Amino acid sequence: MKPVLYIVIPCYNEEEVLPITGKLFADKVKYLVSVGKISEGSKVLFVNDGSKDRTWQIICDLAGQEECIEGVTLSRNRGHQNAVLAGLMEVKDKCDLTITIDCDGQDDINAMDAMVDEYLQGCDVVYGVRSKRDTDTFFKRATAEGYYKVLKWFGADVVFNHADYRLLSSRVLKELAEFKEVNIYLRGMVPLVGFKSTSVYYERHERQAGESHYPLRKMFALAFDGITSLSIKPIRMIMGLGFMIALLSFVGVIWSVVVHLQGNTVSGWTSMTSIICFLSGIQLICFGVLGEYIGKIYLETKARPRFIISERTYE
Ligand code: UDP
Ligand code: MG
DSSP states (O other): OOOOEEEEEEESSOTTTHHHHHHHHHHHHHHHHHTTSSOTTOEEEEEEOSOSSTHHHHHHHHHHHOTTEEEEEESSOOOHHHHHHHHHHHHTTTOSEEEEOOTTSOSOTTHHHHHHHHHHTTOSEEEEEESOOTTSOHHHHHHHHHHHHHHHHTTOOOOTTEEEEEEEEHHHHHHHTTOOOSSOOHHHHHHHHOSSEEEEEEOOOOOSSSOOSOOHHHHHHHHHHSOOOGGGHHHHHHHHHHHHHHHHHHHHHHHHHHHHHHTOSOTTHHHHHHHHHHHHHHHHHHHHHHHHHHHHHHHHHHTOOSOOEEEESOO
């Protein structure tokens, strides 16, 4: 029996790019079937992440035209990571392996051949890794690479220059399903699941059409904790306040030293003022960081569903 592959693709407001890339994924599945690597029951599953444009309609049309294309839609926008997870959980019991990839054509579809080969040779996890980032702007490249370094430094086990283009076996998916956390960050979770893994290298292209959903602001939010939530924003503001006070205290320190040098203070005043200013700033920063974790715990205790599928193109 040949293994069944599902290519899982999250889509959010992708009406410009889907008509171009949608068919390419189906062609890839057909090609892999034709060379005898995967079973004829292999499919492409598009996950519409609550798009506000015609994306879902396009997916339904594609599903009507191509037998190997299926689609599910989430009841609202839940973000990239949740959309990928929704797709993976949807297919975990009916496939042997999955490959997740973005729908914008930036990740080289042809790397899938090598990924499937690695799977056939016994790997359960195959990471797609960008060999270079020429097509990204200098700024995106620098911030992204800096981000990986910071994550590593904090002790998070992530694969350098690997995004969410990866092959996972159904064995891994079944274990991943046991990770019940609400704040999901697949890049960090997959290495925790373990199993035999390897990497396949590819060159990243420009987006085929449409625009990135990761503007600077979103990139920073992702870099900060992966997922933001309205209910923990006040805590963030405390942290912002802390930074502001820390900055002001720096000015305060200089000011108090100047006043001291001018000689019109009582002794001990300068050091007292400096210490109070400085420490209160630091304390607020610390509260903010602690609050961040409490916010996360708050969200985890509610244990709300990570995604809700409202429609499917099949059944
Ligand atoms: N995406 C999603 N939900 C979102 C934002 C993005 O499912 O809320 C999808 C998007 O359709 C794409 C992938 O996640 O397939 C990556 O997004 P994008 O290409 O905008 O990010 P970048 O490649 O610039 O990091
Ligand atoms: Mg992209």
